Amino acid sequence: MAQQLGTAQSATSFLGRMLNWRRQQLIVAFLFVLPAMINFATFRYIPIVQAFIASMYDYSLLGGFGDFVGGQNYMRMFTDPVFWRSMQATVLFVLYKVPLQIVLALGLAMLLARQSIGTAIVRSAILTPMVTSIIIVSIIWAMMYHSQQGLLQSLLVTLGFQKIAFLSDTGRALPAVAAMMIWKDIGFSFIIFVAGLKGIPEMYYEAGIVDGANRWQLFRHITLPLLRPIMMFVIVTQTIFSFQVFVPVYQMTQGGPLDSTKVIVYYIYQMGFRFQDMGYASAMSIVTLVLLLMVSWLQMRFLRMDD
Amino acid sequence: MAATEIRVAHPHTVTERILGVVFGILRLAAYVLLCFIFLIPFAWMFFGSLRAEREIFTYLTPFSLQTFIPIEWTLDSYLTILGLNDAGRMSGLGFGRNLMNSFFVSAAVVVSSLVFNTMGAYFFSRLKFPGKRWMLLIVLTTFLIPFEATIVPLYIVVRSLGIENSYWAMIIPWFASPFVIFSLMQFMRDQIPYELDEAALIDGAGYWTILWRIIVPNTVPGLVTNGLLEFQFIWNLFYWPLVAVSDSRIQVLQVAISGTLGQNQQYWGRTFAGSTLATLPVVVIFLLLQRFYIQGVASTGVKG
Numbered sequence: 281m282a283q284q285l286g287t288a289q290s291a292t293s294f295l296g297r298m299l300n301w302r303r304q305q306l307i308v309a310f311l312f313v314l315p316a317m318i319n320f321a322t323f324r325y326i327p328i329v330q331a332f333i334a335s336m337y338d339y340s341l342l343g344g345f346g347d348f349v350g351g352q353n354y355m356r357m358f359t360d361p362v363f364w365r366s367m368q369a370t371v372l373f374v375l376y377k378v379p380l381q382i383v384l385a386l387g388l389a390m391l392l393a394r395q396s397i398g399t400a401i402v403r404s405a406i407l408t409p410m411v412t413s414i415i416i417v418s419i420i421w422a423m424m425y426h427s428q429q430g431l432l433q434s435l436l437v438t439l440g441f442q443k444i445a446f447l448s449d450t451g452r453a454l455p456a457v458a459a460m461m462i463w464k465d466i467g468f469s470f471i472i473f474v475a476g477l478k479g480i481p482e483m484y485y486e487a488g489i490v491d492g493a494n495r496w497q498l499f500r501h502i503t504l505p506l507l508r509p510i511m512m513f514v515i516v517t518q519t520i521f522s523f524q525v526f527v528p529v530y531q532m533t534q535g536g537p538l539d540s541t542k543v544i545v546y547y548i549y550q551m552g553f554r555f556q557d558m559g560y561a562s563a564m565s566i567v568t569l570v571l572l573l574m575v576s577w578l579q580m581r582f583l584r585m586d587d
Numbered sequence: 588m589a590a591t592e593i594r595v596a597h598p599h600t601v602t603e604r605i606l607g608v609v610f611g612i613l614r615l616a617a618y619v620l621l622c623f624i625f626l627i628p629f630a631w632m633f634f635g636s637l638r639a640e641r642e643i644f645t646y647l648t649p650f651s652l653q654t655f656i657p658i659e660w661t662l663d664s665y666l667t668i669l670g671l672n673d674a675g676r677m678s679g680l681g682f683g684r685n686l687m688n689s690f691f692v693s694a695a696v697v698v699s700s701l702v703f704n705t706m707g708a709y710f711f712s713r714l715k716f717p718g719k720r721w722m723l724l725i726v727l728t729t730f731l732i733p734f735e736a737t738i739v740p741l742y743i744v745v746r747s748l749g750i751e752n753s754y755w756a757m758i759i760p761w762f763a764s765p766f767v768i769f770s771l772m773q774f775m776r777d778q779i780p781y782e783l784d785e786a787a788l789i790d791g792a793g794y795w796t797i798l799w800r801i802i803v804p805n806t807v808p809g810l811v812t813n814g815l816l817e818f819q820f821i822w823n824l825f826y827w828p829l830v831a832v833s834d835s836r837i838q839v840l841q842v843a844i845s846g847t848l849g850q851n852q853q854y855w856g857r858t859f860a861g862s863t864l865a866t867l868p869v870v871v872i873f874l875l876l877q878r879f880y881i882q883g884v885a886s887t888g889v890k891g
Contacts, residue, residue, distance in 0.1 A: 308794055309714040310849045313722065316707035319763035322748075323741060324729045328748075331740035341746075391617065402618045404877065405625040411873040411880075412629075413823035415841045416862045418626050419848070423855060429644055431631050431654070438650035455606035463625070468884060524735035527825050531845060545735045553830055561739045568736040576731045 328569065335563035340556040353563035363564065365539050369454060374522045376458035377465075380516060385466050386507075389473035390499075403470075410467030418531035421460045422447065425532075447533055452538040457528050457541060461578055465521070469514045476510040477503070503544040516579040520572050544568055590826050629866070630655050636664050636859035643855050664860035670850070682861055684836065685843040689822060690755045692839055696821045697814050701764040705810070707763065711757035713784060729765040735826060742830050753767075756831040757839065761821060767813045770886065774809035775802060812879040819869050840865045 302353060335353050338346030357363045389407065392399040424431040425446040433443045446456040480503065488498045504511075526545040529535060535542035535550070542550075544564065552561030631654075635643050638657030646653040666672040670681035676816065688769070711723055712714070750756050783805075784797045792800070801808070828839045835843065845867055848858040873880055 297634045305794075309710060309716050312706040312714065312794065312798075313710040313716075315703045316726070316763035316768060317722065319663065319703070319760075320726060320729050320765065322744065323760040324765075327737055327740035327744045328732070330743050331737070334740070334743055361676055363852040388621070391614075398615070398618050402621050404874065405622045406869060407873070407877070407881075408629065409625060410824075411819055411869050412866050413825065413841055413869070415823075415845050416865050417628075419845065419858060419862055420632050423858070424628060424631070429647060429855075431627070431647070431650075434648045434654060437648050471881055471884045520733060524733055526735045530826075530829075545738075548736070548739055549826075549830075552742075558739065558743065562743070565736055565739050569733060572733045572736065573731060 328566075331562040331569075333507050334559055336564055337559050339559040341553075341558055342556055346559075347534070349559065353560045354567070356560060357564065357567065362539065362542070362547065364546075365545045366542045369539070369541060370523055370525070370543040372546075373454055373458055373525055373541075374519055376455055377461055377522050378515065378518045381466055381518065382469055382511070384462065385469035385514075386473050388466070388470050389477055390503075393474065395479050403474075406470055407467040409464045412464075414464065414527045415531060417460065417464050418528040421528075422532045425456055447537045448537055450537050453533050453537060453541045457525075457532060461522070461525065461528060466516070469518060469548060472514055473507070476507050480506050512582055516575060518580060520575055523572060523575075524569075629870075632859045632862050632866070634746075636856065636863045637661065638856070640854060640856040664854075664856035665864075666859050667854075668861050668864075674845070680847070680857075682760075682840060682843060685838055685840040686864060688754075688837055689840040690868075692754065692828075693818050694822045695754075695758045696761045697818050699758065700764055700767060700817050701814055702765040702808055703763050704771060704813070705803065705806070706798065707768045708775055709802055711768065712775040713797075714771045714794065715782075726768055728767050728771075738826055738830060741827070745831060751831055752833050754837055754838075757824075757828055760827075761817075764817065767817060770883070771806065771809050773886075774806055778809070779805045794825065808879065811876065812883040813874055815872060815879060816883050818872065821883065822869055835881055 308449075334345075336348060336350055340346070387422050392402055423429075426433070427443065427445045427448055430446075432446070436443060436553050445452070484502050484506075485498055493501070496510055515532040524545050525543050526549065527574055529541050529543055529546045530549070535546050545568070548561050548564045548568070551564065625810065634655045634657055635636070639659050639661055640663075646658075648654075663674075667675035668680050668681075668821070669683045670676055675681070707726075712727075716722075744754055745751050745756050746759065750759065778803060779862060783801050787797050787801055823841065824839075825841045825845070827844075828842050832838050832842070835846075840861075843860040844858070848854070848861050
């Protein structure tokens with residue numbers, strides 16, 4: 281009887297120790313992921329909640345929270361012509377940049393697909409702007425575009441053309457910024473296309489050649505369809521990146537001339553940090569966020585349709 | 588492989604041979620032109636930083652080798668922006684401090700991010716935990732949060748934590764990254780056999796020991812790639828330090844250059860020198876570790 285009780289006791293204490301040990305392991309495991317989760321909560325998710333709250337108030341950096349204004353900051357967007365102009369400039373920028381960048385990146389990827397010293401050098405050259413900081417690129421290109429002493433003016437004059445005002449012309453400033461950003465960003469799409477092309481099995485092309493397909497047909501019926509998922513990925517990520525263009529506008533044109541380059545993120549910056557109207561800036565951030573989430577969501581829908 | 592590579596292997600006729608040569612020359616010309624387009628701005632900046640200010644304008648036109656290659660080589664522009672000569676001291680320049688700030692902030696972020704993201708990746712790839720899939724979903728959903736569009740809200744949060752205008756403001760928000768966690772997680776999943784840490788568990792090793800003794804040594808290539816991408820990301824940040832930090836003594840190089848040299852386009856030599864300083868570290872690292880870099884970027888698109 282006493283012996284039986286003893287075994288039962290040691291059994292429960294063994295079970296208890298096991299449970300304890302399991303619980304300890306769980307706690308230890310949780311500690312591994314805790315710092316990262318705290319970071320994401322604090323610096324990725326809470327800002328969105330905070331922005332949503334701030335967007336319902338009169339809120340300035342100096343004065344702090346003022347009156348509750350409800351949806352007024354959102355209503356204000358509808359009647360704010362600058363907001364609509366900035367949305368228009370942003371969409372135009374994306375349209376100037378993304379399609380051309382993707383066509384060029386795919387062309388370059390196909391031109392440089394073979395492995396040789398020559399292609400290796402050209403690849404490094406293409407990727408150099410990508411690793412350089414966007415602010416430095418903007419500073420240097422502003423000097424290249426300079427209406428009198430710019431490097432591009434020197435090239436134009438030497439080739440026998442007139443000088444062209446790039447950044448001070450309402451019609452040319454936005455395309456000029458977009459051209460620079462294609463130059464800067466093309467490396468990303470290029471690398472991804474090169475990797476994608478490598479993933480297409482050689483035998484597809486061999487089979488195509490046996491069937492008498494010419495190069496255009498090989499490209500049209502083998503390369504393009506097989507690149508489609510990657511193409512979608514590049515289009516969507518580039519659209520989202522480009523929609524948020526800020527630094528070149530800040531550095532090169534400050535939104536001008538005549539608001540022709542005032543893109544949405546620059547307008548948000550101006551409203552929040554220059555005009556101290558954080559409430560309205562937050563409301564515009566939320567709208568931009570929702571727009572971009574919708575783009576991502578559409579992407580996922582399309583990608584799923586492919587499978 | 589690309590369609591361009593599939594060409595008739597044996598040129599039989601003379602026409603085909605000539606065509607081959609013509610294509611070869613065209614291809615080479617295209618290569619040279621591409622290098623030109625992508626590198627000319629850097630050449631202008633780099634050599635412009637090493638010549639006397641007036642030379643930049645004197646030899647601008649016609650567009651020739653002299654537009655770029657200095658006649659009189661000098662380090663004056665560098666001495667000036669670092670505040671090491673009279674001209675620099677008179678203008679109150681001293682970018683050496685901002686350069687150090689950039690290095691310090693980048694190093695702090697890379698180190699802390701590698702530590703915390705490795706721990707996170709280990710958790711997600713190896714450990715058992717109830718609700719782990721939901722937690723991973725929370726991490727991956729942060730991919731969808733646009734970066735520049737949420738700078739204003741991020742600033743509001745950092746301000747309410749009371750750490751704006753400090754080194755902390757430039758380091759703390761970036762000590763964990765969903766991209767790095769995801770990439771390391773994939774690396775650990777694909778490259779390290781599970782038998783290794785299961786054996787260690789049976790031998791009584793704790794999670795921490797397993798992480799440092801088994802996982803980390805086998806994840807080195809992944810850590811290098813991600814550390815490199817992270818360094819580049821932080822070094823090149825502009826919008827965030829611009830709004831988060833107003834004290835010029837703790838400001839990073841990118842913002843200091845933009846404010847002092849970029850806005851008044853007066854001294855081009857100085858601007859070139861500052862820009863070269865801000866560019867060299869990332870470009871040198873990139874050229875040294877290009878292979879890792881390309882793998883890192885390519886995997887985001889092809890796998891993710």
